[in-house]
Amino acid sequence: MVQKKKEGETTVPRRARGRPRAYDASDALARARDTFWQGGYSATTLDELGAAMGMNRPSLYGAFGDKHALYLATLERYIEVSEAAMNEVLASELPLAAALVRVYDLALALYYRSADAPTGCFLTGTAVAEAVDDEQVRTILGEGLRVFDRAFEARLVRARGSGELPANADAALLSRIASAILHSMGVRARAGDDRAQLRAMAEAAVAMICGGGMPGHEPK
Template sequence: MRSSTKTPAKPRGRPRAYEPEQAIAHATEAFWHAGYAATSLDALSEATGMNRPSLYAAFGDKHALYLAALDRYIAAGRAAIDAALGDDVPLPRALKRMYDSALAMYYPPDDDARGCFLIGTAVTEAKDDVEVREKLGAGLRLFDHGIEARLQRAKALGELDADADPAALAGIASAILHTLALRSRAGDSRAALRATAAAGVQLICGKAAEKGGAANRTRKRSGGS
């Protein structure tokens, strides 16, 4: 029986096995750099390494790709908040770590300050684009809920005053994130914004945070529950 040496026909454009997450990540960088309206299909094709037919086949149109980029960024942002706030460390340190993580993203080491992708691009488009507006609002609320969950836990542990309002404090904590995002894009230095974040942490936590954190560490060392 004669073995076949015929080469399989190549599919048109980029193979379906092309990693969509990688493509969305590269598209996010393109949108982040120039904004949604100014990012052309040619720029997206160059950024992703996919030709136009392949982009359309994989994601639909430019708008659909942008929405996918927003979804990816929002999910990554919530994961970063959970990671920063999730460990068993005192609340001030956890919040400081959250802000430092955000600033590291807003000030990439090999590029100019770029701020937050969600706020920097979606706020402009949200006025006339219902889908973008819905994703913007849902994303910001998702971040709020992640912070609020940590503040609820902090209150239960005595890191916050008994009359503290975790939902209201979460709104303040998120507002500080928004300020860092906007002012980094506006040219403020990273050092100045770290100082702003530190002042915000003190405002949110107050003296109860240090007392609560010390009490928790004492209980752990003594083996108490």
């Protein structure tokens, strides 16, 4: 998914070694997210999370709850920040094609942020496996996917109204195609696909979407 750092910090008091300190809750969640992102939910231990976040177990429990609650919080935060970044780009005055390409470029920058190995998308890369047996993860995953659909759809509806898309273009269907490309890029990045190839795939998808959709398709 697409992610952009938000401005502003939230500080929450905690104790470490018996002395009061302040920590940045957003930064702590980002560190937890990166730890889950690297190892997956099941394989990541509380000790690894505490070390990454600079928190002992009592402080971690007091601030975020148990490991499961912390993981849910990282998923929700990832969706929130990604949605904000997408909406910022898609609400701009960029032409439709340029806006869509910009979203995909932001996603690729996130998926390939590691010089050692591409990380792909945090949401689909970790939550898909857990969603099979975890109803809360499944709910967050499903809503996250719909959040990205809605962001694309709002821009496509605007494009249809301004004449950038044909009047009969199915914005809902095209938004799901745009999302599918986004998620596929995340999976393929983690699987080792070349970044330039994924960029070319995104450009081809944008050309198809901006051409009005699938030939022969009649919107309902």
